[in-house]
Amino acid sequence: MELCWHPYRYFPYERELAFREVQSLLSPEKYIKTSKGIKLEGGFDVAAMERLVYFALASTGGHVVRTMQGRLEQAGETRSNRQATRYSVHGLHEYKGKFNPQVVRAILNILDVPLGARVLDPFCGSGTSLVECAHLGMSATGTDINPLAVFVANAKLLALATPATDLSRALQRVVRDFEPCTGTEGRMADNRTAYLRSWFDAMVLTQIEGLRHAIEQEDVACQPVLLTIASNLLREYSQQDPTDLRIRRRKTPIPQQPFIKVFEEAANASIARIRSVQSELGVIPVTSRAHLVDVTNELAMGRSVGNVCFDVALTSPPYATALPYIDTQRLSLVWLSLTPPDDILRLESRLVGSRELRGADKRGVADLMRTNQAGLPDRQAEYCLELNAALSSEDGFRRRSVPVLLYRYFSSMADAFRSVRARVHKNAPFALIVGGNHTVLGGRRFDIDTPQHLAEIAETCGWSHQESIALQTYQRYGYHMKNAVNSEALVILRAS
Ligand SMILES: C[S@@+](CC[C@H](N)C(=O)[O-])C[C@H]1O[C@@H](n2cnc3c(N)ncnc32)[C@H](O)[C@@H]1O
Numbered sequence: 001m002e003l004c005w006h007p008y009r010y011f012p013y014e015r016e017l018a019f020r021e022v023q024s025l026l027s028p029e030k031y032i033k034t035s036k037g038i039k040l041e042g043g044f045d046v047a048a049m050e051r052l053v054y055f056a057l058a059s060t061g062g063h064v065v066r067t068m069q070g071r072l073e074q075a076g077e078t079r080s081n082r083q084a085t086r087y088s089v090h091g092l093h094e095y096k097g098k099f100n101p102q103v104v105r106a107i108l109n110i111l112d113v114p115l116g117a118r119v120l121d122p123f124c125g126s127g128t129s130l131v132e133c134a135h136l137g138m139s140a141t142g143t144d145i146n147p148l149a150v151f152v153a154n155a156k157l158l159a160l161a162t163p164a165t166d167l168s169r170a171l172q173r174v175v176r177d178f179e180p181c182t183g184t185e186g187r188m189a190d191n192r193t194a195y196l197r198s199w200f201d202a203m204v205l206t207q208i209e210g211l212r213h214a215i216e217q218e219d220v221a222c223q224p225v226l227l228t229i230a231s232n233l234l235r236e237y238s239q240q241d242p243t244d245l246r247i248r249r250r251k252t253p254i255p256q257q258p259f260i261k262v263f264e265e266a267a268n269a270s271i272a273r274i275r276s277v278q279s280e281l282g283v284i285p286v287t288s289r290a291h292l293v294d295v296t297n298e299l300a301m302g303r304s305v306g307n308v309c310f311d312v313a314l315t316s317p318p319y320a321t322a323l324p325y326i327d328t329q330r331l332s333l334v335w336l337s338l339t340p341p342d343d344i345l346r347l348e349s350r351l352v353g354s355r356e357l358r359g360a361d362k363r364g365v366a367d368l369m370r371t372n373q374a375g376l377p378d379r380q381a382e383y384c385l386e387l388n389a390a391l392s393s394e395d396g397f398r399r400r401s402v403p404v405l406l407y408r409y410f411s412s413m414a415d416a417f418r419s420v421r422a423r424v425h426k427n428a429p430f431a432l433i434v435g436g437n438h439t440v441l442g443g444r445r446f447d448i449d450t451p452q453h454l455a456e457i458a459e460t461c462g463w464s465h466q467e468s469i470a471l472q473t474y475q476r477y478g479y480h481m482k483n484a485v486n487s488e489a490l491v492i493l494r495a496s
Contacts, residue, residue, distance in 0.1 A: 001039070001040050001042075001044060001049075001058050001059070001060040002034060002036065002037060002038070002039045002040075002058065002059050002060070003022065003037045003038050003039075003040065003049075003052065003055040003057075003058050004036045004037040004055060004056055004057050004058070004059065005018075005036065005037045005054070005055060005056065006054070006055070006056045006069075006070065006073065006083065007056070007081065008081055008082050008083050009081075009082075010054070011472075012472065013469075013470070013471040013472060014054055014102070015054075016469065017053075017054060017103070017106045017110065017469075018052075018053075018054035018055065018106075020106075020110045020469075021051075021052055021053060021054065021106055021109035021110055022038070022040070022052065024109060024110050024111070024112045025048040025049070025051060025052065025109055025112065026040065026044050026045070026048055026049065028040040028041065028042060028044075029041060029042060037055060044058075046065060049065065049067070050065065050066075050067050050068050051067070051068065051105070051109055051136070052067050052069065052109065053067070053069045053102050053105045053106045053109060054069075054102070054106065055067055055069075055070070056069070056070035056073075057070050068135065068136075068280075068281075069102070069105070071280045072084075072087050072088055072135065072277065072280065072281075073087050075087060075088070075273070075276035075277050075279070075280050083102065085100060085101060085102075086273070087101075087273065087276075087277070088101075088131060088135065088160070088273060088274070088277040089131055089156040089159045089160055089270070089273070089274060089277070090128060090131060090156075091269075091270065091273060092152070092155065092156055092159060092225070092228050092229060092232070092270055093126055093152045093155075093156075093228050093229075093231070093232045094232060095125055095126030095148075095149065095152055096245075096325040096328060096329075097125060097316065097318070097322075097325060098125060098126055098128055099125070099128035099129060099316050099433065100128075101128050101131070101132055103433065103490075104128055104129045104132040104133075104314065105132050105135075105136070107314050107431045107490065108132075108133075108136070108312070108314070111312060111429045111431065111492070113311070113312050113429075114311075115136055115137060115138055116138075117138065117311035117312055118138075118139060118140070118141070118308060118309075118310045118311050118312075119133050119138060119139075119140035119141070119310065119311070119312050119313070119314065120140070120141050120142075120143075120305070120310040120312070120313040120314075120420065120423060120424065121140065121141070121142045121143070121313070121314060121315045122142075122143050122295040122301075122313060122315050122317075122416060122419070122420050123143075123144060123295065123315045123316065123317045123318065123352075123416075124142025124143060124144050124149065124150075124153055124290050124315070125144055125146075125149045125153070125316070126149055126152040126153055126156070127142055127149075127152065127153025127154070127156050127157065127290055129142065129314060129315070130142050130153055130156070130157060130288045130289075130290060131156050131157070131160070133288060134157060134160055134284050134286075134287070134288055135277075135281060135284070137284070138288075139287035139288050140288040141288065141289060141290075141291065141305050141308065141310070142288070142289070142290035142291065143290070143291050143292075143293045143295050143301065143304065143305065144290060144291075144292065144293075144295075145292070145293065145294045145295070145347070145350060145351060145352075146326065146329070146347070146351070147292055147333065147338035147339055147347075148231075148329050148332050148333050148336070148338055148339075149290070150290045150291065150292045151224065151227075151228065151336060151338060152228050153290035154224060154289065154290050155224035155225050155227070155228040156228075157286045157288055157289070157290075158221050158224055158225055158286060159225045159270075159274050160274070160277070160278075160283070160284040160286075161221070161283060161284055161285050161286045162221045162222060162225065162274075162283070163278065163283055164271050164272075164274045164275035164278055166219070166221070166222065167222055167225060167226075167267075167271045167274060168268075168271050168275075170218045170219060170222035170226065171226065171264070171267045171268070171271065173214075173217075173218065174211070174214045174215055174217075174218060174226060175260065175264050177214050177217065178210055178211055178214040178260055179210050179214075180203075180206035180207050180209075180210045181206050181209040181210035181213055190337075191340055191341065192334050192335065192337065192340075192341065194341075195334050195341035196208075196209075196331075196334060196335060199238045199239050199240060199331060200237070200238055200239065201239070201254065204237050204238075204254065204259060207258065207259040207260055208230070208234065208237070208259060208335065211230055211259065211260060211263060212227070212230070212335070215227055215230070225270075226267060227336060229263065229266050229267045229270055230263050230267075231331075231332040231335060231336055232266070232332075233259070233262055233263060233266060234331045234332055234335060235328060235331055235332075236254075236255060236262075237254050237255065237259050237262075238250075238254075238331055239254075240331065245323050245325065245327065245328060246323075246324075246327055247327050247330070291304040291305060292304070293305075294350060295352075295415075295416045295419050295420070296352065296412045296415035296416050296419065297415075297419070298415070298418055298419040298422055301419045301422075301423065302422065302423070305423060308423070309423065309424065309425055310423055310424045310425070310428060311424070311425060311428055312424075312428055312429050312430075312431075313420050313423075313424055313428065313429075313430040313431070314430070314431040314432070315430075315431075315432055315433075316432070316433040316434070317352065317353075317413065317416070317432060317434060317454075318351060318352045318353035319353055319434075319435050319437060319450070320353055320405070320406055320409040320410075320437050320448060320450050321353060321355055321402060321405045321406065321409065321437065321439075322353045322354075322355070323355070324348055324351075324354065324355060324356065326344070326347065326348050326351065327348075330344055333347075349361075352409065352412040352413065352416065353409050353412075354405075355398075355401070355405060357401060357404065357405060357408065362401065362404060365404045365405075365407060365408050366404050368407065368411070369381070369384050369385065369388070369403065369404055369407040370385070374407070374410075374411035374414065375414075375460075376407070376410050376411060376414060376457060376460075377456055377457060377459075377460050379453075379456060380410050380453050380456065380457060381407075383406075383453070384403045384404075384406050384407040384410070385403070387402060387403040387406065387439070387441055387446060388403035388404075390441040390442040390444055390446070391403070391441050391442055392441075392442035392443065394442070394443065395441055395442060399439065399440070399441055402439050402441060403441075406448065410453065410454075410457055413454055413457060414457050414460070414461050417457065417458045417461035417462070417463060418461045418462065421461060421462035421463060421495055424495050425495065426495050426496070427494055427495055428494070428495045429466070429492060429493065429494055429495075430458075430463060430492075430493040430494070430495065431490060431491070431492050431493075432451075432454065432490070432491045432493070433471070433488060433489075433490055433491075434450050434451045434454055434488065434489055434491055435450060435451075435487065435488045435489075436448055436449050436450050436451060436487035436488070436489075437450055447487075449487070451468055451487075451488075451489035451491050452468070454491060455468060455491050455493070458491075458493050462495060462496060463493040463494065463495060463496060464493065464494050464496045465491070465492075465493055466492045466493060466494050467491075467492045468489045468490065468491045468492070469489060469490040469492075470487070470488075470489050471488040471489060471490055472487065472488070
């Protein structure tokens with residue numbers, strides 16, 4: 001049997017994952033590389049072969065079988081020289097820091113996770129892993145502290161479960177019945193109004209409010225899908241600079257085309273991709289769900305995900321001291337009534353890896369760090385103290401916060417490891433895609449090997465570290481090059 005590559009260029013880590021998934025799913029005695037892919041000897045299980053992610057098809061004795069990934073990537077995507085990443089419902093929203101969808105299923109393959117397994121993604125974000133599990137017919141549970149993440153993740157699952165014709169009809173009615181919503185009475189006179197007025201021109205505001213109203217008249221399954229698509233376009237039409245990860249006033253004019261038109265085009269494109277995936281896999285009932293919960297709170301986590309004992313966990317956790325990506329989502333959080341405007345800062349400060357730490361809080365964490373009250377392993381506790389000792393008077397306030405923020409990040413991740421451990425079977429694998437980081441303190445450069453630090457912390461929280469695989473060229477969506485982390489790793493733990 002010959003397995004053939006997809007027709008695009010691969011990163012080195014993708015080849016490495018490709019060989020690993022072949023090894024794990026098919027266990028060939030030997031293989032040889034060919035110009036199109038690899039040749040294996042022996043007979044193989046077709047169902048296992050169809051699960052391969054980094055191969056488009058397999059040919060054996062003149063018979064060709066396409067992999068599910070080959071079918072998914074082709075469905076609705078026109079380019080063939082680049083890896084498709086927005087196939088199915090992945091393109092519904094450009095949530096910052098999204099997983100590469102291929103990696104999710106490659107992880108499931110490498111870990112040889114059976115299709116009946118229950119999967120947990122504790123930092124599920126916009127639900128890439130839940131969607132990939134849905135493609136396989138697996139049920140998965142996600143948790144995230146960000147209400148927009150939970151909204152988008154559940155909307156994607158609903159999109160897979162709602163026939164594309166229903167979505168298309170709903171869209172037609174919305175566009176037909178849409179009326180700009182003028183005046184400040186009624187539904188616009190809520191606590192969102194002042195905030196939205198400060199970021200949208202009056203004309204745009206009447207359009208987005210009218211659109212929201214029209215969408216809200218639709219079937220409950222269609223509403224979140226259409227609202228998600230609209231929310232993805234909001235920043236482009238606001239007075240915020242859409243290219244900036246921080247909130248700054250834009251210098252360029254807002255687009256000329258009316259919002260409703262752009263929404264209609266985007267929705268049609270999304271529905272076409274949904275139609276394609278449904279023609280390949282059928283309408284996929286919702287068996288997965290994202291929950292709004294702080295994963296560092298073990299009790300809250302138990303209450304929200306219930307008594308399920310998961311067979312596998314996989315996730316891409318936040319980076320240490322990440323930029324506050326939630327800034328780019330403020331308009332959506334408020335427009336969708338998910339977070340009141342004056343709660344956004346509080347939400348941001350609760351995110352693992354947040355850089356929000358002020359006054360008394362900062363002194364509090366500094367005290368915890370000095371005496372290692374979170375009980376981190378010595379190496380991580382000492383590392384934070386070493387960074388602290390390196391600070392000089394030249395370092396500005398951002399840099400001065402780095403040691404304390406890193407200590408808080410490590411402590412929060414320790415709590416998350418304990419929470420997840422309490423929800424999985426013994427020996428269950430936990431795969432994390434984690435990026436490293438660097439900082440300059442007192443003129444000295446420190447490369448923070450976050451994957452290794454997290455693996456060591458996890459070992460004190462009920463996990464054993466099985467292996468780490470370097471993914472040098474892995475790039476999450478939405479990270480600017482200068483913030484991009486060039487040392488990502490796939491860290492594999494086992495529940496001990
Ligand atoms: C790198 S993103 C995950 C992206 C996701 N894999 C996707 O494909 O969209 C990390 C996520 O962790 C979430 N997060 C941060 N702190 C959290 C906490 N305390 N509890 C749960 N989720 C949290 C963030 O809201 C963010 O969505």
